[in-house]
Amino acid sequence: MAGKTAQSINPATGEMVETFSPHTPSDVDAALGLATGRFASWRTTLLDERARLMHRAGEVLDAQVSRFAQTITREMGKPITQAEAEVKKCAAACRHYAEHAGSYLQDEIIPTEASHSFVRHLPMGPVLAVMPWNFPFWQVFRFAAPALMAGNVGLLKHASNVWRCALDIEDVFREAGFPEGCFQTLLVSSEDVEGVIRDSRVKAVTLTGSGPAGRSVAAAAGDSLKPSLLELGGSDAFIVMPSADLDKAVATAVKARTQNSGQSCIAAKRFFVHADVYDAFTSRFVAAFDALKVGDPTQRDTDIGPLATQKIRDELASQVSESESAGAVRLTAGRNLPESGAWFAPAILAEAPAGSPAAHEELFGPVASLWKVDSLADAIAHANDSAFGLGSVLFSNDDADIDQAVQQLDAGATFVNSMVASDPRLPFGGVKASGYGRELAADGMRAFMNRKTVSIA
Numbered sequence: 001m002a003g004k005t006a007q008s009i010n011p012a013t014g015e016m017v018e019t020f021s022p023h024t025p026s027d028v029d030a031a032l033g034l035a036t037g038r039f040a041s042w043r044t045t046l047l048d049e050r051a052r053l054m055h056r057a058g059e060v061l062d063a064q065v066s067r068f069a070q071t072i073t074r075e076m077g078k079p080i081t082q083a084e085a086e087v088k089k090c091a092a093a094c095r096h097y098a099e100h101a102g103s104y105l106q107d108e109i110i111p112t113e114a115s116h117s118f119v120r121h122l123p124m125g126p127v128l129a130v131m132p133w134n135f136p137f138w139q140v141f142r143f144a145a146p147a148l149m150a151g152n153v154g155l156l157k158h159a160s161n162v163w164r165c166a167l168d169i170e171d172v173f174r175e176a177g178f179p180e181g182c183f184q185t186l187l188v189s190s191e192d193v194e195g196v197i198r199d200s201r202v203k204a205v206t207l208t209g210s211g212p213a214g215r216s217v218a219a220a221a222g223d224s225l226k227p228s229l230l231e232l233g234g235s236d237a238f239i240v241m242p243s244a245d246l247d248k249a250v251a252t253a254v255k256a257r258t259q260n261s262g263q264s265c266i267a268a269k270r271f272f273v274h275a276d277v278y279d280a281f282t283s284r285f286v287a288a289f290d291a292l293k294v295g296d297p298t299q300r301d302t303d304i305g306p307l308a309t310q311k312i313r314d315e316l317a318s319q320v321s322e323s324e325s326a327g328a329v330r331l332t333a334g335r336n337l338p339e340s341g342a343w344f345a346p347a348i349l350a351e352a353p354a355g356s357p358a359a360h361e362e363l364f365g366p367v368a369s370l371w372k373v374d375s376l377a378d379a380i381a382h383a384n385d386s387a388f389g390l391g392s393v394l395f396s397n398d399d400a401d402i403d404q405a406v407q408q409l410d411a412g413a414t415f416v417n418s419m420v421a422s423d424p425r426l427p428f429g430g431v432k433a434s435g436y437g438r439e440l441a442a443d444g445m446r447a448f449m450n451r452k453t454v455s456i457a
């Protein structure tokens with residue numbers, strides 16, 4: 001194992017906040033042993049008791065929103081009000097799974113000639129979650145709440161820039177009273193993940209992150225014949241048709257593109273606007289972008305903070321400048337931003353040509369790419385001309401448009417007249433290079449379960 005020291009760096013200032021010593025191979029071995037031992041008793045713990053503890057985890061989160069939100073903002077720069085909302089959403093997910101696990105786990109009765117035939121959902125064991133920094137609490141809870149309610153136990157390998165969040169999340173489950181070993185954080189680097197996946201005590205792996213990370217995790221899981229679930233990147237289309245409510249479309253477009261300072265997998269990233277409303281939409285869209293408050297993420301009126309790391313900022317800057325060199329036109333005004341820290345001015349790029357990064361890559365920051373289209377068919381063809389297929393949005397009040405978009409957009413979700421959002425009640429996931437499998441709702445809970453067929457003659 002590589003054993004690199006990890007650092008939390010405040011991206012608003014560039015200052016180092018904390019350093020962490022990684023776990024040693026024998027720490028990891030002990031954690032896997034503990035997880036295996038705990039699974040033996042946790043799988044038979046009554047559902048009511050699991051639910052009591054999961055409700056308690058929600059209470060622990062609700063009681064310490066401010067503490068956890070400050071950790072999030074300090075480590076990855078999210079505006080504080082959004083960090084608080086993220087912690088509250090995690091508490092709601094805990095409550096959702098505490099309340100609904102019983103119905104999600106019910107036997108599925110399938111009548112046959114046998115006297116009883118049904119599918120029963122049984123847990124698999126320790127599940128490894130490899131998670132990203134962008135929603136450092138939410139991504140973990142959307143895995144952990146269903147996994148623990150299902151009777152599995154969780155192992156977290158969090159992104160190396162948010163290890164205080166990772167340790168805080170472990171605290172939540174400990175403070176809630178979950179038995180030791182139900183949920184453990186492994187402080188290991190990405191090079192150490194393959195060894196953990198291949199360990200026979202780990203039964204499945206889920207990853208939320210980039211395509212390269214997904215490929216390497218899926219390869220190790222496939223080679224070890226273990227199930228994997230991948231939630232990867234996206235470059236979601238946002239289509240605006242003439243019948244749309246333009247005020248609502250513009251307000252939603254701004255939020256969908258700039259929430260979390262633009263670093264969201266399900267952010268709308270490519271905007272296709274019908275020629276009949278293009279000018280009206282664009283002038284309002286640009287004005288709204290220029291009015292966004294960019295600055296100190298600890299201030300409650302900040303719309304956009306820094307990007308999470310200098311590396312992410314530099315990568316976005318090079319994608320934007322390459323797109324401009326290829327012919328994309330920047331419509332938004334320039335800004336003076338602090339010199340230290342990972343700052344990037346929000347921008348709208350019009351008519352980025354085919355082949356440029358804005359047209360084909362994921363831009364992970366507050367940059368919208370905009371094109372004028374002649375028809376819905378044109379918009380859908382452009383939307384589908386992407387390696388990704390996570391979410392998609394249509395703004396239209398025409399039923400025929402809605403049917404066509406739902407049927408033809410190649411994406412894991414289509415939201416009509418609202419932005420794509422994750423919701424514990426709805427399955428979540430992508431197609432194409434955005435990954436496979438579904439999290440949340442009943443699908444998320446059953447992702448890592450043995451759906452055992454039972455037939456009693």
Ligand code: NAP
Binds near residue numbers: 190209210364
């Ligand atoms: P990332 O670099 O892939 O990192 C994600 C996690 O994977 C981190 O814990 C990272 O650890 C680990 N990792 C990286 N390379 C790995 C490898 N070769 N083998 C095993 N683990 C590896 O992604 P990111 O930059 O943090 O996150 C941004 C990406 O995630 C974007 O593409 C975004 O769209 C996507 N995302 C998708 C969803 C979704 O639900 N579909 C949600 C959020 C984000 P280290 O930090 O130690 O490298």
